[in-house]
Amino acid sequence: MSLDDRKLEVLRAIVEDYVETREPVGSKALVERHQLGVSSATVRNDMAVLEEEGYIRQPHTSAGRVPTDAGYRLFVDRLTRIKPLSPAERRAIERFMIGVVDLDDVVHRTVRLLAQLTRQVAVVQYPSLSRSAVRHLELVPISTTRLMLVMITDTGRVEQRLVEMPGPLPADDVWELRRRVNEKLAGQRLADAPPLVQNLVDECAPERRGDMACLASVLLETLVERSEERLALAGTANLTRGGVLDFQGTLRPVLEALEEEVILLKLIGDLEPSTTRVRIGDENEIDNLRSASVVSSGYGPGATIVGGLGVLGPTRMDYPGTIATVRAVARYVGDLLAQN
């Protein structure tokens, strides 16, 4: 059975009211607050159908209705009117971003901005290494047998790693290593790097091969394989808005999830569709986040996507507003990166 327009309208009203008041909403209150043009009895019938279809439920008999995850899903997919950002919000975004000095700065400001605008927990992923290209590699001698390898990417990330060399290394050799490594890798996408790194070792003169192999293994292991994603997080305090009620009693599982980078990446990640993505409750497939939703989006200069960002909040969240904000911020960050 398909739902006619009025039933959808009733669902929308329920979602909107419930998000606003956190109270289960009853038929009478509904007809009072919205111009549905029908009586409460009619609405009740509609509600019964919506409940049967699994879009709403009653916490208990003789209570009002509450949207289910499926209800929110339907709401997001079919009932969301795009809500343009307020001028104040636009200004906030621009004000937040004046005078950024480097990538770290961009990421930190962005995550705070997101948290503040959406009043949720915000997560921003640094530009993914696998989607970046090498701009420059630097080797800095730390001691006779130790080098600091510093990699700078075209997305502005700077990663460093200590390399323990097999034996002492004269300055000229460091120099030569540095030259060869840059020659081979500068300008290359990191995703394409592994075979090139292997080449480097193979092409190396035998007397230097040991050193190069050592360097190569560090390069591969830490910069490519472990693929080093970094994250920034802000706004955890927002979880406590409106008591702890939104998260069925405890924040514990949510806080635990937020501590795991892997989990956060999974939430924010999956950047395939360049559009904003909403995961509601169970959809994000993490037990601890049954009562949480995530709104995320990829960002990057121009049309390419180099990283993800998003916010996490209770399933009972203002989807239209949050979606608009996340999208706007993602676009803005992309523009900012494009300028560099």
Next chain:
Amino acid sequence: MSLDDRKLEVLRAIVEDYVETREPVGSKALVERHQLGVSSATVRNDMAVLEEEGYIRQPHTSAGRVPTDAGYRLFVDRLTRIKPLSPAERRAIERFMIGVVDLDDVVHRTVRLLAQLTRQVAVVQYPSLSRSAVRHLELVPISTTRLMLVMITDTGRVEQRLVEMPGPLPADDVWELRRRVNEKLAGQRLADAPPLVQNLVDECAPERRGDMACLASVLLETLVERSEERLALAGTANLTRGGVLDFQGTLRPVLEALEEEVILLKLIGDLEPSTTRVRIGDENEIDNLRSASVVSSGYGPGATIVGGLGVLGPTRMDYPGTIATVRAVARYVGDLLAQN
């Protein structure tokens, strides 16, 4: 009036029991659980005195007693028997630290280790720049008018900053800048750097002075003045242990405080006394943390201190255990740094 030994013993018993059970402790329960050698009536008299002196209080008439901040303070200062780490804990520390590759790694592992061992929120400050010395400065051209300035310190920190140059800069000039900057600053403590940086500009040939001034201002501003402290945080989920009761109702203020780097630095900082430091409730002078205590310690290679670390939890915490753990971890991290 001074407190005799038995009264102190009663206070200790109250603190220990209350920490364990989170229940206000009464005179009867006390004499049952501890060998005080006197009757409950006597204990009651002692309690009345302790209350008058402000070390304990009753949530309400006819409830047991609960330690006040002053009570915890006295307990920590005079009644704490040093509790040696269990072998299991020692092993956990060592196991956690095998195979560290660089400073980031050390800091992240340390903060997680601390959170896990103490079951509190852990904070670790990166080695403070102002207490570090420059090991090397690198200039990497990003575009014709942009340089990436990378600084490596003797404590292993790597900081980078984008420098916008006044005009296009040929490779040789970059090279020359790099040489001069390193000549002047390598090996110098950052605290001593500002006048040296100024020298650098003054000594410069006029045709290069513009570039050097530009570089110098970035150096001063971002690396010295803003003094760039970095932090790692872990274990926020531990705040929810034992309900929210330990924090008088809401976690909100605590979470808010944890989001402010400045506040955290104040909590962990003040490294003057090289020993472990305990701040109880109000003592940490931050409104939001009225019901929280902080146990912190400086760390560094050998006897010098380069940064701070610590944990934050409810005032109702296991002080002896926490102090022992924080101290042990701080020492261990110091040793680790000394090896590099």
Next chain:
DNA sequence: ACTGGCACTCTATCCGTGGGAGTGCCAGCA
């Protein structure tokens, strides 16, 4: 297909009560 009316259900809230834990005080004892 919608509406008004009605009986029903379930929860949240209030209130009064009693049990229990813990106290303070006092008189007696070493």
Next chain:
DNA sequence: TGCTGGCACTCCCACGGATAGAGTGCCAGT
């Protein structure tokens, strides 16, 4: 002087019952 047993008192809290109110489902009528 310091400790103890005893006792009356206070106050919290858990329990139970009663009530009001919100909301529903259903049905007959338009």
